[in-house]
Amino acid sequence: MSELVIAASDPLWSEILTFEYWPEIGNGTLDTLVMTGVSLAFTVLIGLPLGVALFLTGWTQRSQRPALARVQFWCYGVLSLLVNVLRSAPFLILLILLIPVTRVIVGTSLGVQGSIPPLVFAAAPFFARLIENLLREVDRGVLEACRSMGATTRQTVLWALLPETLPGILAAIIVTAVALVGYSAMSGVIGGGGLGDLAVRYGYQRFNTPVMLVTVTILVLLVQLIQVLGDRLVARFSHR
Amino acid sequence: MSIRSILMLPASLAPAALMQHCLFQRPASPSQVIEARNIDKIFPSHEGPVFALHEVDLSVARGEVFGIIGRSGAGKSTLLRILNLLERPTGGEVLLEGRVISALNESQLRQVRQRIGMIFQHFNLLGSRTVYDNVRLPLRIAGGLSSREEAERIGAALDLVGLTSLARKYPRQLSGGQRQRVGIARALANRPQLLLCDEATSALDPETTQSILSLLRDINQRLKLTIVLITHGMDVIRAIADRVAVLDHGRIVESGPLVDVFLNPTHATTRALLAESAANGQQGLDPPAAATREQLWRLTYRGATVATPVLTAAAREHALDVTIVQGSVGRIKDEPYAQLTLSIPDADGQRLQQFCASLARRGAHCERLS
Numbered sequence: 290m291s292e293l294v295i296a297a298s299d300p301l302w303s304e305i306l307t308f309e310y311w312p313e314i315g316n317g318t319l320d321t322l323v324m325t326g327v328s329l330a331f332t333v334l335i336g337l338p339l340g341v342a343l344f345l346t347g348w349t350q351r352s353q354r355p356a357l358a359r360v361q362f363w364c365y366g367v368l369s370l371l372v373n374v375l376r377s378a379p380f381l382i383l384l385i386l387l388i389p390v391t392r393v394i395v396g397t398s399l400g401v402q403g404s405i406p407p408l409v410f411a412a413a414p415f416f417a418r419l420i421e422n423l424l425r426e427v428d429r430g431v432l433e434a435c436r437s438m439g440a441t442t443r444q445t446v447l448w449a450l451l452p453e454t455l456p457g458i459l460a461a462i463i464v465t466a467v468a469l470v471g472y473s474a475m476s477g478v479i480g481g482g483g484l485g486d487l488a489v490r491y492g493y494q495r496f497n498t499p500v501m502l503v504t505v506t507i508l509v510l511l512v513q514l515i516q517v518l519g520d521r522l523v524a525r526f527s528h529r
Numbered sequence: 530m531s532i533r534s535i536l537m538l539p540a541s542l543a544p545a546a547l548m549q550h551c552l553f554q555r556p557a558s559p560s561q562v563i564e565a566r567n568i569d570k571i572f573p574s575h576e577g578p579v580f581a582l583h584e585v586d587l588s589v590a591r592g593e594v595f596g597i598i599g600r601s602g603a604g605k606s607t608l609l610r611i612l613n614l615l616e617r618p619t620g621g622e623v624l625l626e627g628r629v630i631s632a633l634n635e636s637q638l639r640q641v642r643q644r645i646g647m648i649f650q651h652f653n654l655l656g657s658r659t660v661y662d663n664v665r666l667p668l669r670i671a672g673g674l675s676s677r678e679e680a681e682r683i684g685a686a687l688d689l690v691g692l693t694s695l696a697r698k699y700p701r702q703l704s705g706g707q708r709q710r711v712g713i714a715r716a717l718a719n720r721p722q723l724l725l726c727d728e729a730t731s732a733l734d735p736e737t738t739q740s741i742l743s744l745l746r747d748i749n750q751r752l753k754l755t756i757v758l759i760t761h762g763m764d765v766i767r768a769i770a771d772r773v774a775v776l777d778h779g780r781i782v783e784s785g786p787l788v789d790v791f792l793n794p795t796h797a798t799t800r801a802l803l804a805e806s807a808a809n810g811q812q813g814l815d816p817p818a819a820a821t822r823e824q825l826w827r828l829t830y831r832g833a834t835v836a837t838p839v840l841t842a843a844a845r846e847h848a849l850d851v852t853i854v855q856g857s858v859g860r861i862k863d864e865p866y867a868q869l870t871l872s873i874p875d876a877d878g879q880r881l882q883q884f885c886a887s888l889a890r891r892g893a894h895c896e897r898l899s
Contacts, residue, residue, distance in 0.1 A: 353617060428653065431655060434647070435670075437647040438715075448666060452655065452658060453656065455657060
């Protein structure tokens with residue numbers, strides 16, 4: 290009891306407990322969740338097929354037939370270059386560079402809506418590389434078994450490769466989600482909304498330390514939550 | 530019966546036999562399930578092309594267990610993968626039930642592969658799927674079955690390998706032997722015309738190896754399923770094969786019925802492999818000190834003869850004393866055999882000749898080693 294009283298009498302704590310920004314922090318948290326959630330969904334939707342494509346055209350899967358191998362070589366080259374370009378630009382720069390593209394896609398470059406396309410552009414290539422690496426780790430014997438059963442590439446991917454890597458894919462989704470929470474906070478710099486936006490506007494520009502501390506704490510808790518839930522999910526789907 | 534298959538017959542075939550071939554051998558079910566003709570496989574490498582296989586011919590009859598043995602690097606794996614075209618030969622052709630499959634395109638090949646089962650050294654099961662779903666995979670791939678038919682096929686396959694009670698388990702919950710049984714059930718689910726075994730027992734302990742081999746033998750006999758297996762262990766071949774081919778540096782150096790190859794190996798590699806395998810590897814005694822004046826002979830007999838006193842009968846008849854310096858008596862697959870190395874005093878040639886003739890009359894084969 291007495292500790293609480295002391296805590297409440299501390300100027301910083303009393304300010305935090307009583308300040309008028311709670312509604313805004315609530316909205317910011319919600320915005321962050323929406324940005325992370327929606328961009329995560331699009332990231333997986335785009336990154337998963339992209340990762341599979343990288344794997345199927347990559348050097349581990351090169352055909353013995355020269356004509357097909359050439360097609361694979363060029364497809365891989367193009368996809369890989371695209372992924373590397375998007376991954377090499379710092380996210381802050383990417384945000385700014387993509388403003389015209391974002392306008393075309395969602396009509397605005399501001400707010401929650403405006404920050405989703407750059408988030409997806411930044412996270413999908415990252416996620417695709419994670420998937421590519423995961424697929425390369427799959428036992429070659431399993432692929433050979435599928436071929437020996439007369440499976441098509443589509444059947445091999447859907448019925449063997451993806452189920453075999455499911456725990457890894459879930460883990461990659463978690464890693465990407467955490468990265469997206471961080472990126473979404475960064476988009477606050479260009480008026481992206483969410484907790485990052487609050488931290489920048491109040492904490493950084495107006496030297497409001499309590500708001501900054503609260504937003505950072507919420508971000509920490511959010512990341513923690515994602516990781517714990519994610520780990521459970523991975524464990525649930527691991528049969529190894 | 531097409532003109533082509535007549536032309537493919539050996540030129541030496543007598544007209545009567547040709548007639549018989551045309552009349553009685555229906556093209557729909559030629560007696561050869563799988564044939565490889567004049568197979569070459571060349572891998573490009575930095576040091577120039579490497580011949581993995583050179584002019585390999587083999588042909589496996591329906592219901593037969595055909596063993597291919599060789600040391601690692603001899604090309605066994607490549608040869609096995611050429612039979613279902615996982616690996617394309619550089620030259621030569623592969624025929625499945627009389628149909629050339631090496632010229633098919635990838636999608637036609639997929640259809641063919643759906644009817645060729647394959648099991649692997651490391652089982653290659655899906656760790657993320659239950660035993661049941663693993664066995665279901667080939668059926669899903671082939672498609673065209675109702676879920677009830679699927680369930681029946683899977684049930685029958687699991688029953689055959691004795692894993693019905695483990696259908697809901699995941700592979701990592703099973704022992705090595707059980708995993709290979711799942712592999713076998715998966716290979717059999719789609720009712721294959723042929724089963725390919727790629728070192729199927731090499732990752733298993735001796736006891737489990739025996740149980741898997743007897744399962745394969747049982748399947749071969751019950752389902753009349755043709756099996757081609759590759760291995761580096763003579764014991765595997767001895768336990769299960771009807772015919773055997775010895776592969777060395779990409780060539781078949783010796784082939785024939787199991788017992789013939791085991792008892793009369795002609796190639797150095799075959800002899801070396803036999804010497805390494807446990808039952809044939811006992812160290813024989815050195816020939817007696819007087820060996821300079823003695824002769825070493827090898828006596829081989831098999832089948833019903835093994836149960837008769839051939840040696841003593843012949844020896845008594847010719848009043849010869851012989852010393853057995855090495856030998857083994859046992860069974861190869863199901864056939865009893867005896868192979869003894871004898872040391873015979875330097876008798877005159879005529880008496881020895883008579884001795885041999887007398888052994889031959891009793892059903893034993895005799896040959897001079899020194």
